[in-house]
Amino acid sequence: MTKNLHLNHLSYSGYCNECNKTHSLPPDKAIPHCVELMKRLQAHCRIDFDISIDNANPKLTTQHLYSVSGGQMFGVLVCEDVNGNQIILKAFSSTHNGVWSVEGWVAHLADETKFMAIVNEGNTEIHPLTSYIQTLTKTSEEWNAKIIERKKISQKILSQLLELYEISNFKNQKRNISNAFNIKKGIPNGTGDCCAPKLLNYAAIHNLKPISIAEFYWGKESLSGLRKEGEFYSSCKDKCEPLLGFMLCGLNK
Numbered sequence: 042m043t044k045n046l047h048l049n050h051l052s053y054s055g056y057c058n059e060c061n062k063t064h065s066l067p068p069d070k071a072i073p074h075c076v077e078l079m080k081r082l083q084a085h086c087r088i089d090f091d092i093s094i095d096n097a098n099p100k101l102t103t104q105h106l107y108s109v110s111g112g113q114m115f116g117v118l119v120c121e122d123v124n125g126n127q128i129i130l131k132a133f134s135s136t137h138n139g140v141w142s143v144e145g146w147v148a149h150l151a152d153e154t155k156f157m158a159i160v161n162e163g164n165t166e167i168h169p170l171t172s173y174i175q176t177l178t179k180t181s182e183e184w185n186a187k188i189i190e191r192k193k194i195s196q197k198i199l200s201q202l203l204e205l206y207e208i209s210n211f212k213n214q215k216r217n218i219s220n221a222f223n224i225k226k227g228i229p230n231g232t233g234d235c236c237a238p239k240l241l242n243y244a245a246i247h248n249l250k251p252i253s254i255a256e257f258y259w260g261k262e263s264l265s266g267l268r269k270e271g272e273f274y275s276s277c278k279d280k281c282e283p284l285l286g287f288m289l290c291g292l293n294k
């Protein structure tokens with residue numbers, strides 16, 4: 042199932058602008074826990090495997106990971122609590138089949154209720170505008186103006202959503218995503234939804250010291266062929282790497 046061939050290429054790191062250096066976490070200790078997690082996913086075909094099948098949520102099966110929507114990233118963070126006990130945290134990326142929180146898995150960075158309220162309110166502006174745009178002659182002056190207006194509303198909604206992502210690090214600093222992101226360019230959609238930011242933020246606010254992290258892909262091979270089930274992957278370059286410098290700060294001096 043698992044081909045642990047390329048593990049020495051795995052990197053979970055980011056450049057910290059405050060320390061002027063790269064902070065990183067090694068994957069070695071998290072790998073066996075990931076392999077255990079893969080076995081459980083394979084055996085139970087659902088992610089709420091801690092509860093009995095009678096109480097299982099049908100939305101939490103892994104079935105949809107083999108449909109057109111494709112697979113998902115999973116991650117494990119090995120931590121130590123203040124007494125030196127080992128604590129194993131696990132996360133799935135983004136939401137699982139539309140479900141935000143599942144017992145036994147670390148929480149999403151944003152609050153679901155607030156997030157959905159912003160999305161729904163945004164839709165009440167966007168949807169009528171889209172309908173109206175469809176009645177206009179393409180490339181007419183008004184059409185152009187309305188397209189720009191809609192783009193501005195989308196950008197406003199996105200920045201409101203980003204405000205919901207509060208990120209803590211290991212120096213007791215707290216930032217929203219825009220301030221934690223270490224490069225000055227547009228923040229990609231879905232930033233903060235990967236496993237690494239979820240896991241590290243949980244550890245930071247629960248006074249746990251991360252020791253090791255690893256992420257793997259589960260489900261149908263991605264269309265690009267770049268992601269295969271049971272394979273490990275580094276944290277992503279475009280969304281996570283610019284956050285990890287801030288997030289890992291305070292761990293290794």
Ligand SMILES: [Zn+2]
Binds near residue numbers: 236276277278280282
């Ligand atoms: Zn990522």
Ligand SMILES: [Zn+2]
Binds near residue numbers: 057060289
């Ligand atoms: Zn730092």
